[in-house]
Amino acid sequence: MKKNEILEEILNEVEKHPEIMSRREALKYLSVSPMAASILAGATIGASSVSASSAKGKIVIVGGGLAGMSTAARLNNTLSNADITVIEPDPTSVSYQPGQTLVGAGLWDAADITYNRDDFLPSGVKLIKGSVTAFNPDSNSVTVDGSQEVTYDHMIIATGLMLNYAAIKGLDGVITSSGTDNASVKKTVGKDGVHSIYFRDGSTATWEGIQELVAKAKAHKGPEKLQAVFTHPNTPIKCGGAPKKIMYLVNSRLEEAGVRDKVELTLYPNGGKMFGVPEYHEAILQQYKDRGFKWHYAHNLVEIDTKGKVATFNHHWTEKGAWDEDLEEYGVELKSELVEVPYDFIHITPPMKAPDVVANSDVGSDKGWVPVTKETMRHVKYENVWCLGDVAAVPMGKTGGSVRKQYKVVVDNLVASMEGKSLPSKYGGYTVCPLITSIGTVMLAEFDWSKKPTPSFPLDPTKERWIWWLLKVYALKPMTIHGMLSGRA
Amino acid sequence: MIKQISTIALVAIAAIAFTGCSGEKKATEVKTYKYSTTEVYEKSCSKCHGLNGEGNVEKKTPALNDRTAGEMAQDLFDVKNGGTNQSSGTDHEIMEHNMQKLVDKGFDYDINSMAEYMSKLSKK
Structure with a gap:
């Protein structure tokens, strides 16, 4: 070319x-x-x-x-x-x-x-x-x-x-991002407020879903907010920033339509932080606070009722356990509970x-x-x-x-x-994760196994820039x- | 927003952009450890995972001698860093806690060196 x-x-x-x-x-x-x-x-x-x-x-x-x-x-x-x-x-x-x-x-x-x-x-x-x-x-x-x-x-x-959409109870299908043999996934994903940009057809449907959410928000009355939920599974995933990028973009579209105050945006990641690199973690937390986003760590999506519009998460945490003689410290025990979350719009990042x-x-x-x-x-x-x-x-x-x-x-x-x-x-x-933080801005998060920012350019890498x-x-x-x-x- | 274009930024970017040198770390950090890999294993890891990495059913600790060095390096990276992905979390929540305590006590180690050591345990 x-x-x-x-x-x-x-x-x-x-x-x-x-x-x-x-x-x-x-x-x-x-x-x-x-x-x-x-x-x-x-x-x-x-x-x-x-x-x-x-x-x-x-x-x-x-x-x-x-x-x-x-x-x-x-x-x-x-x-x-x-x-x-x-x-x-x-x-x-x-x-x-x-x-x-x-x-x-x-x-x-x-x-x-x-x-x-x-x-x-x-x-x-x-x-x-x-x-x-x-x-x-x-x-x-x-x-x-x-x-x-x-x-x-x-x-x-x-x-x-x-x-691996099939790993979530209520969904079906194990597909690639660009394959067309995805009918099993599309039975439940890409409609009724359930969306996923991780496959190509799903990304097209997501835009329709966002427009539906905007329309619903415009018609919405009463003090209860509509719920937009964003998930991040417990497996390694491709493009680790995408679960957040789509959240930022939904936020932009709601703001643009003047209905941001009608919708609560909440991230439910399985992990306990926003990013593995502390500098980027802190930057994203601040971006979330500035935008009025909510987040609940240690929640892994395990089931979804697409008819009743309820997502079920496994919420997990550790508690102080018994004294461990070999460790010469108190150990920890794993605890968990199921948490049901009603949604109007949910973006699913599937297990991979x-x-x-x-x-x-x-x-x-x-x-x-x-x-x-x-x-x-x-x-x-x-x-x-x-x-x-x-x-x-x-x-x-x-x-x-x-x-x-x-x-x-x-x-x-x-x-x-x-x-x-x-x-x-x-x-x-x-x-590198070009983290889209709004329509018009991106934080260019570059890093490596040292878990430190490795910017290619002499600019503060934690800042959002056009x-x-x-x-x-x-x-x-x-x-x-x-x-x-x-x-x- | 577009109006805020900074000539300085553009020139700076242009000087570096896509010339193939981006992203590589220039400085090499040399980290020193209190104990050798063997000492860390024998003084600490072996208490729960066994001298041959066979694991301990009673303590619910997994075997360490059933993986290649490459696989073990993955697991050690996950344990030491609380996961290998941005918000996916770790497969080793209990060991993540324990490892932090052990590192605080001086039982820190190089991941590749320890993975290599562990992969040879069963062959001793």
Whole structure:
């Protein structure tokens, strides 16, 4: 893609919402801003160099989402004798998932985030349009659709994860974010005030749900407020900020309609804090207080009555237990109770898990996720198996921003291992959460395993800024779609 | 809001944006521990989880010798940090409490080193 095409794409996005920023203003900032120039450069000529290698070997990549396809592209750029096969059943696997928040809030359409796998298959890379149904790492092969054996010298696992709606009593379905086999989930999610932006169809329905909530609030009389409830489960999740982003955006839409005072907004997260990084935790708490949000920690959604509109949470806590001689301290005991919460609107972040085919195979682990040495991204048991993206067992990952760091590490290390060299590249746990705090502002929370802010820019990272809105809403998609998926950015 | 555009911020951002150096930590912190990994295990962990990491049914403590180092590193990260995700919480609420007490008593350790040690326990 050429520079002016990308610029045009950014301006088209801007133009859809002149109330936030006009095309003229955006063009002015983009043309005076060297930031725009560097984004365009990143998407077209490559922000980091790839050294050529003549190493040989058959590489199979299981999964052709953002992680798998970007890795295929970068390997393809690197290896002069590339023999790469991607196995991916979903024709829209490379769709831009971070945009689902914006679709949910009515800022984008599903068409803005839907991209076709086949358009992004790098030249020369083979594609098998099927699903891996068995991993046989001891014989260096995978089985596709129950019958076809595909052998490899090196395998990269990038299957992504499953949205486990069925784990909540009253809901059904275990699906991917862009798959269309989601009828079981849509029986209960996407209507009657029950919404979820974590799958693409669900994000479209969420915008309808928000508009219904606004209409209901406008008609609402009496002192009792309508209840908007937002959940966060007890499993690792992709995009850990999204449960809060959609809350901030619902808040924006209610304010815009002048009915914010009619609705109570409450977050029920399973955990006991807003964010793992203390600085961001404190910043979010302040944002919640400023907006009059409520929150109740240690509540995990376990059941929902979609007819009666009641959500049931497992509320858990610890109490002082008996004296522990070995610990030389008092221990703690776990306590829990079920709490019923009536709702008018509920946003569900589903529990998430590794695909069963991964979890139940030798490449999986006791918790399902693929165990890798988190710095090198190499499988802990199989030296010719690598893993990245949502299915990898690395702490705090599961974002496109993590993948942007991980795929370079995987390519560097895989190529080095093919050349018989020691592994040169280490992942430090970097991830990024552009936390949308209103329509027009974002807090760019960047951090790594040190659990400290790791800002890329010399600005206070705990502040909400419109410049990050520009980055999140207008720049990251072209950077991802044209930069990462071509293996460059 | 748009009017508040700061030229300084834009120039600063442009200087760093997307050049491939973003996000990597420059400074390396060297942390020192009071006890070696072996000492921490033998003086503290083993009291409840057994010298071979076999666990203790009576104390309801799990075995530690049934996982690879990579899997154990995940669990230790979860325990020491109260979870590996933003608001998901931890799978180890009791041990999160205990670990904090033990760290306060000086039984702190490097996660990778301890995971490696534990993964070899059953093979001793």
